[in-house]
Every structure is written in structure tokens, then in C-alpha cells.
Amino acid sequence: MLTVSEENHLKAIFKISERNGTPVSTNKIAHELNTAAASVTDMLKRLSAKKLIKYEKYQGAHLTEQGNQLATRLVRKHRLWETFLVEKLEFSWDEVHQIAEQLEHIQSETLTERLDAFLDYPRFDPHGDPIPDRNGKFTLRKQHVLDSLEQGDTGIIIGVSNHDTDFLKLLDELQVKLGVTISILSKFDYDDSLKVRIGESAEHIIPKNISKNIYVKKA
Amino acid sequence: MLTVSEENHLKAIFKISERNGTPVSTNKIAHELNTAAASVTDMLKRLSAKKLIKYEKYQGAHLTEQGNQLATRLVRKHRLWETFLVEKLEFSWDEVHQIAEQLEHIQSETLTERLDAFLDYPRFDPHGDPIPDRNGKFTLRKQHVLDSLEQGDTGIIIGVSNHDTDFLKLLDELQVKLGVTISILSKFDYDDSLKVRIGESAEHIIPKNISKNIYVKKA
DNA sequence: ATATTTTTTTAGACTTATCTAAATTATACT
DNA sequence: AGTATAATTTAGATAAGTCTAAAAAAATAT
Ligand SMILES: [Mn+2]
Ligand SMILES: [Mn+2]
Ligand SMILES: [Mn+2]
Ligand SMILES: [Mn+2]
Numbered sequence: 443m444l445t446v447s448e449e450n451h452l453k454a455i456f457k458i459s460e461r462n463g464t465p466v467s468t469n470k471i472a473h474e475l476n477t478a479a480a481s482v483t484d485m486l487k488r489l490s491a492k493k494l495i496k497y498e499k500y501q502g503a504h505l506t507e508q509g510n511q512l513a514t515r516l517v518r519k520h521r522l523w524e525t526f527l528v529e530k531l532e533f534s535w536d537e538v539h540q541i542a543e544q545l546e547h548i549q550s551e552t553l554t555e556r557l558d559a560f561l562d563y564p565r566f567d568p569h570g571d572p573i574p575d576r577n578g579k580f581t582l583r584k585q586h587v588l589d590s591l592e593q594g595d596t597g598i599i600i601g602v603s604n605h606d607t608d609f610l611k612l613l614d615e616l617q618v619k620l621g622v623t624i625s626i627l628s629k630f631d632y633d634d635s636l637k638v639r640i641g642e643s644a645e646h647i648i649p650k651n652i653s654k655n656i657y658v659k660k661a
Numbered sequence: 662m663l664t665v666s667e668e669n670h671l672k673a674i675f676k677i678s679e680r681n682g683t684p685v686s687t688n689k690i691a692h693e694l695n696t697a698a699a700s701v702t703d704m705l706k707r708l709s710a711k712k713l714i715k716y717e718k719y720q721g722a723h724l725t726e727q728g729n730q731l732a733t734r735l736v737r738k739h740r741l742w743e744t745f746l747v748e749k750l751e752f753s754w755d756e757v758h759q760i761a762e763q764l765e766h767i768q769s770e771t772l773t774e775r776l777d778a779f780l781d782y783p784r785f786d787p788h789g790d791p792i793p794d795r796n797g798k799f800t801l802r803k804q805h806v807l808d809s810l811e812q813g814d815t816g817i818i819i820g821v822s823n824h825d826t827d828f829l830k831l832l833d834e835l836q837v838k839l840g841v842t843i844s845i846l847s848k849f850d851y852d853d854s855l856k857v858r859i860g861e862s863a864e865h866i867i868p869k870n871i872s873k874n875i876y877v878k879k880a
Numbered sequence: 881a882t883a884t885t886t887t888t889t890t891a892g893a894c895t896t897a898t899c900t901a902a903a904t905t906a907t908a909c910t
Numbered sequence: 911a912g913t914a915t916a917a918t919t920t921a922g923a924t925a926a927g928t929c930t931a932a933a934a935a936a937a938t939a940t
Pocket of ligand 3: 669761762763765766
């Protein structure tokens, strides 16, 4: 049985290395979890002792098979709870992350499975992230970061890489939400900001610090 | 912001003194929480420093107004979550206590209120305990412990004072559930065990260590 | 009213989880 | 290659939460 802090560290490692197998650095974890690097070092030793990660000092860490399984379960729970909050309790997508950050630590296999069934086995969470099934399987869709599109490109918004309230509220303002079509009207060389049309009508300038956190499927 | 342990201690004090205003002893709390008395003493000092309880050494503790409010909120959350698990996720009444013991610590006012609404403002939890409303108000029904009934008495089962899985599974076996009518056919002087009819047909002998944990409304 | 028993508190220890400051190692830049 | 900078680890401190054993106080039973 892991502590909440151990679980959060595992999940951070999982998240940081989700799309590339390279070892995760101490600093990245510290940044992700808002803690001091020294605290992360301590925790890496502990997780390593429990054989949940492979860790050599100064060389970063990566999940073992067992660690990966636990992390995947946490992500599954996190995303199921977020889906529950939005689908059943009428929360908006910008309100659920912090609450799910707590709910993901509830220990009960049965609860997770019942929740999954109650939600009718959702495949994606409110932020477009895939929900691992009970065996840990999930699909990583082919996706592009919005800031990599060029003038004339069109895509459908399928995810965001920042779940903070403030960021998502701003997206609401821009009428950016999952499933909506976005077209690049022009791209400004000055700062890589984009002029886009979203859905049928809305046109906006989107600065790079926003576009870099939006995923699209190219049309 | 309280820690999980502080919250559990508050709730234990609330529970022990629910139906009588007398101060709660260190030992009773230790027994309720399955910890050493010395640990409870430490915690009583901490809660006292935070003005959530009134505590004088060797004299036991009782909740302050503020402590009572926090404890009531915890009980509200606990009972709402139990209701959710039974009503929405098809858990049985013997499976929910441990999970609610964790869920009650999730911090989000909004979540509690939304959950309450989603459940359509239930008044009682799966064990017959009253659920405090958002203002902390709830009704303590007039109830009798089953072991106090005499031959010829009839009552309706409205609650249980033990939420452990093993106990509740035994009740299931006896067809004891909330709302069912129970009649005392005879009472044995030897050990105060009862011969009862439950519902329409079932007849059983119920020993005192069971009957003392069942609440009835006298018919 | 004393003595015995029970309850409660204190003392001291250990673990987890954090932090800051200093030391060490790795990396990046002439 | 050698030095400056950045990343990481170590050392040492603190707080929470828990325990056991011993001491102290309160309750109970002669
Ligand atoms: Mn978390
Ligand atoms: Mn999400
Ligand atoms: Mn609890
Ligand atoms: Mn209950």
C-alpha cells in the first residue's frame, strides 16, 4: 500500500514520460509536483527500494513494469472521477482537476470498476485524455500541438495539456472546446501567434503560450 | 485545513457523544479509532490548540461550536457518500463504510452540495443514520435498542449501531433490513436472547450481542 | 481511609514527508 | 580541455503521527 505522496510521484513520472521512454529528471518531477528537488530525491530512493522505479543517482528515473501498472491505475481513477464530476455532477472542465487529484487516491478496486460501469465505460476524460481500461490498455491518438499547424491547416480540437482552472477558463472565453473545428487563417512570424477561426464564426488571435497547450487532429 | 487524522478524531468525539453531552474519554476515542491512548492524548492537545475541542487533562474532551460544525460536515459527507455507493453504484450496505471512511475527507464544498442534489437530498443513509443538511440540521428519531423490547412488542427496524461488514452480512442472513417489521415472540431470561418474527415469515433466535446493535421504532 | 486497579498522561523513540543550505556531479560554453 | 553554470544529491532541521513503557492521577473496592 502506497502513501498519497508516493502515488503522486509515480503519477508524475508516468505523466512526464508518457510519450517518450527517456528517463525522467529530478527537476521535472519537482516542478510537476511543486516540491523541492531534494524531496524528490528522497522519494525516488523510496520508490526504487519498493521496485516501482529504476533509479540511478544523477541519471533520472523510469517506471518498472509494476510501477507502470500502479501509475496507470491512478491515471484511470483520476480520469474516471473527472468524467463523473462533469457528466453526473455538472461540474465544468476547469473545476475538476483538483478534486480528482484527491479522489484518485481512494483505495477500492470495486469502486473503480463500478464507477467505470456507471459512466458506461468512457474512453476519454473531459480534457480529451484517454482513460485506461481495467487492464491498463488505452489508445494514444495521433495528435498535433496546435502551434505546429501552418496557415491553411484545419483541425479538430481533441485535447489540452494544461488542466489548470485559469487556462481552461480562458479557453472557454475563446470558445475552444473538445470536438470543435479550428482553422489557421494566418500565422505571425513575429511571435508564432495564430489567427484562427473556431467553429462556425469566432475568430481570434491565439498566442503561442496558449496554442502550445492545445492538441488537434489534423483534418 | 485539517489532516485526515485530525478529522477522524473529531468525528470519533462527535459519534461517541452524539446522544449525550457528557465529555468523551481518551480511552473511548482510542477504542473507536483503534489507536493507542497516548496517541489520542497528543491529538486532543492539538485539537484543543486549534479550539475545536475543550480539553482538560484527565477530564475528557467535548467539541466546541466550531468543532461540532466540522464534525457534522464530516458525518454529512460520510453518509452522503455511503448513500451514493448504495443507490448509484449498487454496493450493499455492508461494503460501504470503509470506502466512505476515505471519501469523507475529500475537500470540496461544491462537491458535497452537488452530490447531495444528485442523490435528491436523502434524509437517511443505508444504515438508517440521519444525514445532516447543508446547515448541519438533522433529526434524531426516537428509537429503542432491540434488546430493550419485551415479549409481545412489535417494532420497525430503523437503524444499526455497528457498520462492520461481518455484522451486516449476518443481519442479511437473518433477513434483517431497514423498514422491516419485527415482533418479539419471547425473551429468554438465561441470556436475554430473543425469539423474533421478522417480516412475514422468518423466525429466529437473536442473541443479545446482536440485538444490542439494532434500533427499532416501537409500533 | 487505604490499597488496588484502571485510566490517562508523559517520555522517548521511530517513520514519513517536507524544507533550506551546502556539497557534489554533470553539462554547456569558450 | 578547463571553467562556469546547472542539476542533483547530501546533510541537517522540523512537524505530524504513531508506538511502547513508565509515571501519575483518578476511580473502585475493601
Ligand atoms: Mn493526487
Ligand atoms: Mn483530465
Ligand atoms: Mn475517515
Ligand atoms: Mn452509515
